[in-house]
Amino acid sequence: MLHVVILGFGNIGSNLCNALHNSSQVSVVQLFNRNLIELPNKIKSIPFTSDISEIKEADVYIIAIPDDAIDDFSATLPFQDKLVVHTSGSVPMQALDGKNKKGVFYPLQTFTKNNLVDFSEIPICIEAEEETDLKTLRTLGESISNKVTMISSEDRKKLHLAAVFVNNFVNHLYTISEAILEENNLDFGLLKPLIAETASKIENLSPLQAQTGPAKRNDRKTIENHLHLLKDSPYREVYQQLTKAIQDTYGKKL
Numbered sequence: 069m070l071h072v073v074i075l076g077f078g079n080i081g082s083n084l085c086n087a088l089h090n091s092s093q094v095s096v097v098q099l100f101n102r103n104l105i106e107l108p109n110k111i112k113s114i115p116f117t118s119d120i121s122e123i124k125e126a127d128v129y130i131i132a133i134p135d136d137a138i139d140d141f142s143a144t145l146p147f148q149d150k151l152v153v154h155t156s157g158s159v160p161m162q163a164l165d166g167k168n169k170k171g172v173f174y175p176l177q178t179f180t181k182n183n184l185v186d187f188s189e190i191p192i193c194i195e196a197e198e199e200t201d202l203k204t205l206r207t208l209g210e211s212i213s214n215k216v217t218m219i220s221s222e223d224r225k226k227l228h229l230a231a232v233f234v235n236n237f238v239n240h241l242y243t244i245s246e247a248i249l250e251e252n253n254l255d256f257g258l259l260k261p262l263i264a265e266t267a268s269k270i271e272n273l274s275p276l277q278a279q280t281g282p283a284k285r286n287d288r289k290t291i292e293n294h295l296h297l298l299k300d301s302p303y304r305e306v307y308q309q310l311t312k313a314i315q316d317t318y319g320k321k322l
Contacts, residue, residue: 070094070208073126075141077101079179080155081132085111087187093211098124121146128153128208130173131164139163151201157228160221161195171196171205174224175213178235187212193219193227244303276317283314 072094074085088094089111098115131154138154142165152164153171164170172195192209196202209216246256269278282290298304
């Protein structure tokens with residue numbers, strides 16, 4: 069059985085803690101968080117500390133904190149020659165302090181602290197300096213996921229970039245859509261079946277094949293009508309830029 073300490077209890081840390089705690093192959097021996105927190109009942113049995121000097125012995129230490137704090141925090145860990153990994157998509161493995169063995173354990177998913185997810189189909193991207201550590205991380209990943217793969221820091225950065233487009237940027241477009249509807253006393257829920265169908269299409273089609281809409285078919289009249297509706301809107305430029313990008317992709321100019 070692998071013994072794990074989770075360092076941080078934010079969006080990723082809380083979800084990982086729950087998933088690993090439910091695995092028969094892993095023992096979460098401790099949870100560290102700088103601030104005192106009330107653990108949910110499901111994981112209340114996990115020992116907790118906010119004192120970094122009290123961190124317990126483990127096989128793997130998982131840093132699950134904001135990206136810009138990883139390097140400095142790893143340098144403060146009061147032990148050496150242990151396997152320390154972070155969960156970031158964009159931070160290179162080498163950002164971790166050199167007094168410990170380095171690795172990455174990156175679950176490719178969007179996380180919210182109070183919305184626990186099923187890890188079984190979540191890709192987990194792993195990386196380590198030593199083959200034995202890579203094997204340990206693969207075992208750890210496979211204890212909760214069916215999709216564990218070794219990806220270098222350089223490739224992981226590119227993967228994270230692509231993830232920002234499909235997750236963060238798309239979600240911002242949802243926010244714009246919701247704002248447009250609220251301004252006109254319409255319910256955002258009306259769009260949810262469309263959102264679900266759009267996402268399900270790419271199970272069987274490439275995104276290139278799945279594209280529809282006025283920009284792809286060069287429907288100038290509809291595009292002009294939309295731009296008229298957006299004439300005083302801060303979203304007009306977003307509409308124009310995305311329309312142009314689609315037109316350029318499919319070879320049709322406005």
